[in-house]
Amino acid sequence: MISFELSPQQKQIKELVHWFAKHEIRPIAMEADRLGKVPDEWLNKVNKMGIHLNTSSFSGGGRTAKTGEKNGKKSEKEANRMAVIATEELAWGCPAITLSLPGAGLGGPPIQSSGTPEQKERFLSIFTKDEPRWGAYALTEPEAGSDVSGIRTTARKVDGGYVLNGQKIFITNGARASWTVVFATIDPNMGRAGHRAFVVEKGTPGFSCTRLVHKMGLRANETAELLFENCFVPQENLLGGEELYSTSGNKPSGFQVAMKTFDSTRPIVAAMAIGIARAAYEYTVDLVRKEYPKQGRLYYEAAELLAEAEQDIDAARLLTWEAAWKADIGQPNAMEAAICKAVAGKMALDVCSKCLELLGPIGLDGHLVEKLYRDVKVFDIFEGTQQIQRLVTARRLYAPYGVHV
The missing domain is CATH 2.40.110.10 (Butyryl-CoA Dehydrogenase, subunit A, domain 2)
Structure with missing residues (x-):
């Protein structure tokens, strides 16, 4: 049964990645957004630190999000769960910079799941500290x-x-x-x-x-x-x-290879949406506490909206953890991956919109929440739109009854 209590190793990785997001990513986020690129010197620096982003793991500093163990000892038991935990923290820092980190990115899962041993070695071994590669x-x-x-x-x-x-x-x-x-x-x-x-x-x-x-x-x-x-x-x-x-037996087509990739990457995208929503929520909570009269009507209305936002963030996170957990234990997770992607994408868009409204002029151009509001829209679109996620979910719900959607 899935446990929502983080293990000591998971907590350690979460804290490590949050520190990186807070002290290395967030300080350059607004300037990178303004310039339209992540500085090359920064990418070189994090690459030399051994930090790479793959959609099945986040690794850095001699540890890997696949396990939390030293020297990258591999245990597939927690690979996907740790990936979504780490990715949420990275996206809290900045989703655009997160996607720009060196590593195999979205190309990693299809090679990992469908590549020959020679292809895996040839294409996945290039990500080293020597120079940043993608x-x-x-x-x-x-x-x-x-x-x-x-x-x-x-x-x-x-x-x-x-x-x-x-x-x-x-x-x-x-x-x-x-x-x-x-x-x-x-x-x-x-x-x-x-x-x-x-x-x-x-x-x-x-x-x-x-x-x-x-x-x-x-x-x-x-x-x-x-x-x-x-x-x-x-x-x-x-x-x-x-x-x-091969057409014999149950051999997959390239389409099935692509769809299998989404089972791994949709929870990652959901985790990024959750990180964005959390960043907007936390920023707004801090400003509301400072700027709003503590006993005024506006304060209580804002508190109610923010409480609802926190509930929605937590609910999306648990759905995402479930999808990742099923992948880790080797169970089909296509429906859970579609559900968490659909819920998290819409939730993050709603939360950022609420936060922008609460902040008013404070949240306009040049402020973090305005940037997050622009960033978050695509998380409701790529890796499959809301409509596609509902279609994937419906097909799996009705398949046992012989109904084809």
């Missing part, structure tokens, strides 16, 4: 966002590999990534069965970044548009190899 995950296209089954980037089989043609948009760290997990189809008429996943390395001929996207929120984080023009990808970069996509 991985990326490219699924979204201009005509395939929420409905990823409709991707149109093509992969044509040729001698020694595949040739990719197409476009990807809204790719986190896409321009600077050393490699990108790219989803394409060998035949659009095959639907999901035709999907394949490839690891495309930076500098591959025919693979380019066409532009960086200017955004309302998460301004400090790099978001890229990628183009593939007769881009040759060698056979050894087909994620999992040909055997993974």
Whole structure:
């Protein structure tokens, strides 16, 4: 049974990451937002500290969020739970900077779950203290966002590999990534069965970044548009190899590889939304206590709204922990991952909106809550919108009754 009491190791990691967020991330957050980038010297510094962000773990200082044990001893028992605990603290500091931390990022889970042993070693071993490096995950296209089954980037089989043609948009760290997990189809008429996943390395001929996207929120984080023009990808970069996509038995398609990734990353995104909401809530509580008359009507109205916000934050956190816990014990968690993502995204948007209203002119341009309000909107969209999460949930609720949604 899941326990909501943090173990000593979990508490230690939580405190360590919160210290990092408070003293290393928060002091540069507003300036990074204004400049639209995280300073290179800062990224070099944290990389030399051994701090990397992967969506299945947060590691730093000789310890890993997978276990809380020294020297990175791996125990999958708490990997996902520790990842969501750590990510909440990082996002409390700044979600854009969190997404900019060196590491495999969203590209890590598909390689970890579907890659061959050689691919895991080749692509996941590059994240060291020598220099900051990033991985990326490219699924979204201009005509395939929420409905990823409709991707149109093509992969044509040729001698020694595949040739990719197409476009990807809204790719986190896409321009600077050393490699990108790219989803394409060998035949659009095959639907999901035709999907394949490839690891495309930076500098591959025919693979380019066409532009960086200017955004309302998460301004400090790099978001890229990628183009593939007769881009040759060698056979050894087909994620999992040909055997993974065999039509015999219950072999997955690239679509299923992508969906499995979301089971790991949606709780991470939910945890980030919770961290944003908590940051806005705590900032607003402090200012309300200082600025509002203690016995006035406005004080009690504000206190009621903030109490409701705290309840919503706690509820979303428990849903997120449940989704992570099920992943850690090896149980299917697709429905729980969808639920926590849907609840946390909407909750964080509502909490930030309430906080902005309570602060009034104090919370306008140039203040933390205004920035968080801009940052939080995308957490209700990426990794699947509210509508997609409800669809995923409904399908799993009704499947035992033979009803197809």
